[in-house]
Amino acid sequence: MTLINxxxxxxxxxxxxxxKLNLVVNAGDRIGLVAANGRGKSTLLNLMTGKLEPTEGEITRARGLTIGHVEQNVPPALLDASFRDAVLLALPPDQAESExxxxxxxxxxxxxxxxxxxxxLRQLSGGWQRLALIARTSVNEPDVLLLDEPTNHLDLEKIAQVENWLNALPRDTPVIISSHDRAFLDATTNRTLFLRREQSPVFSLPYSRARAALDGADASDARRYEKDMKTVEQLRKQAAKLNNIGINSGSDLLVVKTKQLKQRAEKLEEAAKPAHLERSAGAIRLTNRGTQAKVLVTLEDAEVTTPDGTLLFRTGKQFICQGDRIVLLGLNGAGKSRLVSMLRAAIAEPETAKAGIKATPSLVLGYGDQLLADLSDADTPLQTIIRRFDVGDQRARSLLAGAGMTIEMQGKPVKLLSGGQKARLGMLVLRLTQPNFYLLDEPTNHLDIEGQEALESELMAHEASCLLVSHDRSFVRAVGNRFWLIERKKLVEVESPEGFFASVGGAG
Structure with missing residues (x-):
């Protein structure tokens, strides 16, 4: 049964x-909506609800259809409501009272x-606020559910809760999910729409299989494009040749024939434009300065504690060596971020390092945190680069343009940039720091799939040494070559992250 057309x-x-977007939403559809940052995913969800009207084309909805839309941010008016009251307020007043x-x-x-x-809600983490928005929408039992970045700010346990909740919904309830979380899309969807400026393909497959099909279609498209462009070149050569003969002989027929060949070439060139060539949101590049040291950091049974001195766990004897890409696993509150901050301090200020943590003196740290707190909200991207690095105005502008920032964006305060733009600026700062060891706390939080894959490729290509914390299962699986798990107040090495993922219900 078609609900939205x-x-x-x-x-x-x-x-x-x-x-030229065409999509039919039927009962039982679980559709993953995939596109780079700023390419219209949230806009499409707003079109489906009727909050926005399309510039062209039409959207029809089944008579009496109710649509539940989980947006990305909590309305300010709800921040002082309790979690439960925020959910009750989503119901009509008479129903809230009686039911x-x-x-x-x-x-x-x-x-x-x-x-x-x-x-x-004001006192809760971003993850619990996100779950409050989901609860508010689902309490009305809508016919169709639209979710905009539902896993943002969620740890693995909460991601698993949302996966389980979605998979427990009535089977005929259609759900459209805009997300950059590849593992989440694989676990919850059965169709995938790749939103593009023209010709947005839809596959009746979850994300990873749909992506493989899309890559195959794009490769075929690229081959066709090359072949058509060779034909265009031949037509233009023929036209030039006939044009010369026509001018020399004064033949009107050859002049007409030349014009026809040129028109054919132009028409073919326009039609040949490959649909898969999308404008990049900005390149992500890293560097690896290198170091002669084999062992970069030594942990001698260091105590990781809360700020008030409560023991979270002991590290045992551990080494971080050159080429290691260590993923730190553990439940929320286990002490992952505390260990990261202790390592950061030991590298940046060795004299203040806690007992049991020793970094080799040749380490140059590249640090990125999930809140992008290393970026000053008041500075512009241009000021950020010029003040920190010995590059001139023109070079700074060129670097920022390569990271996907227009001249206009370069002059805006950082606080006005989107999460994705800030993340790319943060990655540029990391690159210009020229580190030989990376400490990354949730580095993919604000990156679209293109950005996640670029970061994965850069870390692998430069054989970067790093320790990272991430709730992105696809990223962890792609990048990690060692895995440390915090459990029972100890740091232990495990062969793979899969046991931990399964223990929190997030093995998808």
Whole structure:
């Protein structure tokens, strides 16, 4: 049964986002919506709800259809409401009064602890706020569910909760999920739409298999394009040759024939434009300065503690060696970020290093945290680069352009940039620091899939030594060659991350 029908839809906001989009949403569809940052995913969801009207084409919805839309941010008016009240407020007033149990059922299905239910949203983490938005939307039991970046700010346990909740929904409830989390899309979808400026392909497959099919189609498209461009070149050569003969002989027929050949070449060239050549959101490049040291960091049974001195775990005897890409695994609150901050301090200020942590003196640190706190909100990207590095204005502008920043963006305060733009600026800062050891805390948080894959490739290509914390299962699997797990107040090495992923219900 067709619930939403999108026909030849296009939209232009400040610039064209997409056109000629066709999509049918049927009962039971679980559709993954994939595109680079800023390419129109949120806009498409708003078109589906009717909040926006398309510039061209039409969208029809089944009569009486209710659509639940989980947006990315909590409305400011809700921040002082408790978790439970925020969910109740989504119901009509009379229903909220007589059927308040509905809120409790949803909170149970999302495994929200009792102690959090009466706490104001303002006091909760970004992950719990995201779950509150999901709960608010689902309490009304909509016919269609739209989720915009549902795993942002979620740790692996909460991602698993959302996966389990989605997979427990009635089978005929269609769900459209805009996400950059590849493992999450694989676990929750059965169709994939790759949103492109023109010709957005749809595959009846979850993300990874759909991506393989898309890559095959794009490769075929590229071969066709090369062949057509050779034909264009031959037509133009023939036209030039006939043109010369026509001019010398004064033949009107040859002049007409020349014009026809040129028109054929132009028409073929326009039609041959490859659909898969998308404008990049900006390159991500890293460097590896190198070091002669084989052992970069030694841990001699160091104690990792909370700021007030409570023991979280002991490291035992561990070594971080050149070429290691160590992924630090553990439940939320186990002490991952504390160990990262202790390592950072030991490298940047060896004299203040905690007992049991020793970094080789030749280490040059590249550090990136999930909040991008190393970037000053008040500075512009141009000021960020010029103040930190010995590069002139023109070189700085060129570097920023390569990272996907227009001249206009380069002059805006960092606080006005999107998460993806900030992430790419942060990666550029890392590259210019020229480190030989990377400490990365949730480096893919704000990156689209293109950016995640570029970061993976750079870390592998430069044989970068790094220790990283990430909830992105695809990234962890692609990059890690050693895995440390915090469990029972000890740091132990494990062969793979899969056991930990399965233990938190996130093995997808």
């Amino acid at each position: 999108i026909r030849n839809v296009g939209i232009v906001l400040s610039a064209p986002l997409f056109s 308040s149990w509905r809120a409790d059922v949803v909170l149970e299905s999302l495994e929200v602890p009792e102690e959090l239910r009466e706490r104001p």
